Amino acid sequence: MLARTADNLYWLARYVERADHVARIIEATSRLAALPRAYGGASNEWESALVSTGGLKRFTEDDARVPDESSVLSFLVFEIENPSSIHNCVEAARRNARAVRTALTVETWEAINSAWLEMTKFERARTAGKRLDRDELNRFLALVKKMALDVDGSAYRTMLRNDAFYFMRLGHFVERADNTARLLDVKYQLLLPEAEQVGGSLDYFQWTAILRAVSANTAYHWVYRQAVKPWLVADLLILKPDMPRSLIACYENIVRWLDLLARQYGRQGASQRHARAMLAKLQGADLKAIFQSGLHEFVEGFTDDNDRMGSVLAEQYLVH
């Protein structure tokens, strides 16, 4: 397969995943920001949405800009200057998809292309001066999440199991690991295991917001069968392999798809070794130790290692 094709497939998946992440963060934030102050409806919710989507630095480059709901929303959804805005993610996903039409099935292409067409409709309405009210916004976010489901599902159901499919899977999971880690890092001070407070605490709704952002509110209760406790939220998102967005689940997948790739090409390499080392580290970790040495430090270290995963993979397969 062309190295460029592999690169397009990998980034197409990453951008789809990122668009989904940003949409989820916006939904969770809207919910939190609507709570009374006493329930944790803190004033800086929109700012932390910027942090967990990696956009704070760029946002604050413009001094005059205040991180309130409307400015953050337009930054996260439509802003051209924000490389991770939903608009740019969908554009980039489609651009990558269009460059590799031959490597995609019609179904997968249509999943991306029809989301893109819908998005242009929204944007046309917006530039025509129609205000994007909450209903419209929710419809738009639902559309973005549906795109992610459709792309994922159609690829799963229709694509040949070969390198094209593996590179897409790798894109999804490397990006997802990054997203989950960012979310953990923004909220890490909330997840510290302090006094065991159950329900009704100020932070309670913050924790559930984190769970909601990764579609794990229900999963949490099935796994732990108890009220939401911060360290268990961290446990779920880092160490539970059966939670599809946990760091460990991401790395189980990365190792798996890299191994299949190595089998097809008949050669293991630096990517496979790096991924296995990452997985081994997560498998050997326990929550207590993570909290003792610092959750923030752990997550930061993970994010760096995950970035390295991306560059090792690129060096081995995507640029020649």
Added chain:
Amino acid sequence: MVGTGVAEAAFFDEMGRGTPRAVYARLAQWLAETPAELLESRMAQAELLFRRIGITFAVYGDKDAAERLIPFDIIPRLFSRSEWTKLEKGLFQRVKALNMFLTDVYGSQEILKAGVVPADLVLRNPGYRPEMAGCRAPHDVWVHIAGIDVIRVDDSDFYVLEDNARTPSGVSYMLENREAMIRLFPDLMAEHRVAPVDDYPDRLLSSLRSVAPPSTKGEPTVVVLTPGQYNSAYYEHSFLADKLGVELVEGGDLFVRDNVVYMRTTTGPQRVDVIYRRIDDEFLDPLVFKPDSVLGVAGLLSAYQAGNVTLANAVGTGVSDDKAIYTYMPEIIRFYMSEEPILKNVPTWRCREPDALAHVLDRLPELVVKEVNGSGGYGMLVGPHASKNAISEFRAKLKANPTNFIAQPTLSLSTCPTAVASGVAPRHVDLRPFVLSGANGMSLTPGGLTRVAMKEGSLVVNSSQGGGTKDTWVIDDA
């Protein structure tokens, strides 16, 4: 030939007025019986289908319409098998002559020595590539894929409007239009027993493989070379690569080492034997042509000249489909094949000849004047449809550089029934069939791209000027 102001009835209608022609009998009856609402709903379905698949066409100079659909007309255009057989014979004759002409002008130049075609017209032609002088294309095939634009003016003769011997596009519409028709009108298709076109990619692939360099080891590796996704025909490039089952590469994906072409893959360099290139000559190799072009591959031409890779179409074919050379095609066919041309040429005045120029300047409002090297309907004057100002502007352009232009009478392109807002009405059409040439012989898929001028009375069918397309059916004689 017909000028302006002539009633539609003066044109040859392929379905026929009153009693339909035999080949159209069934379709005419179906059109009479089909309620307008059904056609409307099928039109809407077709639009949706094409939009979702993403078959778009970018129009240069139209920013808002960066990705526009070419209008698809749901009423098919029909040929009987016997009409088609005659057309095929004529096309094979013409494309064979094109290939012989190219072998000759880049070789011993017999036709120039014989004075049949003026030497300066060939050697100073912008499509002529001096770099290719003395080169032989593998198997003497230069034009592997030819798109010959054909029109009808009555039910006996075919006229060639234009030869496209460089990188003719549109074949994806032939295939996609057929897929759409199969979905939209399965019954109508079954009743007509339409000759299938879906083997075109297989024919193309075996034709491309047949011209692989003799040094190829094992199965030849074929690729499609595209300028990239911002090119107006990108959809077609990716579509073809997909149907052929070969890689769609951009210049940056290829490199040349020791006169051998490789593509960069996830498992390292892989040798490439045949390049179906959809990039113009000037952009192929920055070392030889435009040095600032990033679309091509440095060293490609020397790899080609060393015989290590085949380019389809060959470099320098532009000299054969030039509009000035076009006027000599009947003589070219006679010269190489000692046969009378089966397909006719549209009578053409060469403005380089003073008598012809004077005649053309006299009759500008009646004529169609084209730039010799133009394409896509850009830079042409359609006299009967042009304003006084446009004509006088064009007159100045023509006087300043007459060699750059040819003129033709306003053609009475045939009409076909077409679904329009007001119902079904005749609209002017042409046809681009695709002729393949390889070491394994020639091949023509029974079908092609019928282009239709959607505007009433318009004779310009180019998609860049708002033309649409139709499916083209070849059916057995009644």
